Amino acid sequence: MRARLFAAAAAVAFLGVSAEAQAQIKLGAILSISGPGAAMGVGYKGAFDFFPKEIGGVPVEYIVRDDATDANVGFTAAQRMISEDHIDAFIGPSLTATDAAVAPLANQAHVPMLAMAPYEYDPAKQPYTFSDAQPLSLMMAAVFKYMQAHGVKQIGYIGFSDGWGDQVLAATKQWSQTDGMTILADERYARTDTSAEAQVLKLMSVHPEAIVMGTSATPAALPVVALRHRGFKGGLYGNHGIVSPAFIKVGGAAAEGVIAVTSPVVVYDQLPDSNVVKPVAAAFMADYTKQFGPQSINPFAGYSYDAMLLLKNAIPIALKAGKPGTEEFRVALRDALEKTHELVGVSGVYDMSPTNHNGQDARAAVLVEVKDGAWRAIQ
Numbered sequence: 001m002r003a004r005l006f007a008a009a010a011a012v013a014f015l016g017v018s019a020e021a022q023a024q025i026k027l028g029a030i031l032s033i034s035g036p037g038a039a040m041g042v043g044y045k046g047a048f049d050f051f052p053k054e055i056g057g058v059p060v061e062y063i064v065r066d067d068a069t070d071a072n073v074g075f076t077a078a079q080r081m082i083s084e085d086h087i088d089a090f091i092g093p094s095l096t097a098t099d100a101a102v103a104p105l106a107n108q109a110h111v112p113m114l115a116m117a118p119y120e121y122d123p124a125k126q127p128y129t130f131s132d133a134q135p136l137s138l139m140m141a142a143v144f145k146y147m148q149a150h151g152v153k154q155i156g157y158i159g160f161s162d163g164w165g166d167q168v169l170a171a172t173k174q175w176s177q178t179d180g181m182t183i184l185a186d187e188r189y190a191r192t193d194t195s196a197e198a199q200v201l202k203l204m205s206v207h208p209e210a211i212v213m214g215t216s217a218t219p220a221a222l223p224v225v226a227l228r229h230r231g232f233k234g235g236l237y238g239n240h241g242i243v244s245p246a247f248i249k250v251g252g253a254a255a256e257g258v259i260a261v262t263s264p265v266v267v268y269d270q271l272p273d274s275n276v277v278k279p280v281a282a283a284f285m286a287d288y289t290k291q292f293g294p295q296s297i298n299p300f301a302g303y304s305y306d307a308m309l310l311l312k313n314a315i316p317i318a319l320k321a322g323k324p325g326t327e328e329f330r331v332a333l334r335d336a337l338e339k340t341h342e343l344v345g346v347s348g349v350y351d352m353s354p355t356n357h358n359g360q361d362a363r364a365a366v367l368v369e370v371k372d373g374a375w376r377a378i379q
Helices: 002-018 038-050 071-085 096-108 136-149 163-178 197-205 218-229 245-255 264-270 278-292 299-318 327-338
Strands: 025-031 058-066 089-091 113-115 129-131 154-160 182-189 210-214 235-237 259-262 366-371 374-377
Touching: 025 038, 025 071, 025 299, 038 058, 038 245, 038 278, 038 299, 058 071, 071 096, 089 299, 096 113, 096 129, 096 163, 113 299, 136 163, 136 235, 136 259, 136 366, 154 163, 154 197, 163 182, 163 210, 182 197, 197 218, 210 218, 218 245, 235 259, 245 366, 264 278, 264 299, 264 366, 264 374, 278 299, 299 327
Parallel strands: 025 058, 025 089, 089 113, 113 129, 154 182, 154 210, 210 235
Antiparallel strands: 259 366, 366 374
16 A cells, blocks of 8 residues: 555656646546456447547547556556656546546546546545446446336345445445345355356355346356356346346356346437437447447447547636646646536436536436347336
């Protein structure tokens, strides 16, 4: 911890000494392109192919680095981006654990950061931290409302043995209490595990009516396959971290019937025409699927794209206060992001304030189910 604080202080000091105006805007992205989170990272990175080359008449350079689904690697990458690349803002990180590692550094250096994974933080204590991924409390509320409507009373929980598993469990406890449900068991496994049989056997021994999963990416398929193999007939409910084509590919037939909550962009073509997100999501996905194929639809590309939209909206305002590469510009960029009002993205609508650096509402949550090998909107 001391080493991290020293490194952060050194980065801030270096930035203060070398803060010179840049001829271009530099945006640094930290993505989980390899490792257990790679299935999500592919989507996050793919969206960058559609980012503008200039904003507000100023050229933009995107510096993309892989954290290998490792928060320590992400922290080191962030240090380098601040002290060597002199970035004006972070796009990402795309992993919750890396968000938590990088946020203190970004705030000390006064570099705005747009986290692209659900990350719990206090804007008053981290004024340079923003996020465009839906908060877990918002998304899990939709899941539990559906379960309640279908009479579920007793649930089991299985999640990663890390911060993400803890966060989903916290949201699960919150909404299970609100909706009058009982959590019968809490089982965990590591993202890198190759089996979840022991955890599944313990879950099934308490006979839950449904199981809530605090997992993400392809490792989320592990308990799903084991549960169906063991004959579990109850409902399987996931969060917005599991929704991707890769999850279905790995889960195979066992993935059929899994219910989760996700961004509107995943089922953009199934949304009613009255949905304000539909035209924005449809335009983006027309380009995205043309390049990567119709099976490439995923919510993670949407988080990257929305981060760009948020910056594209705020940067012209910040340019009036200072030039890229200066603290004046970064401070003004932070201020402009905080004043974002009703910005329609592909993942929802953003309406930020000093006390809310995400600003999404129920328009950002869509329930989906795996049917015939694809994610389908639940009408």
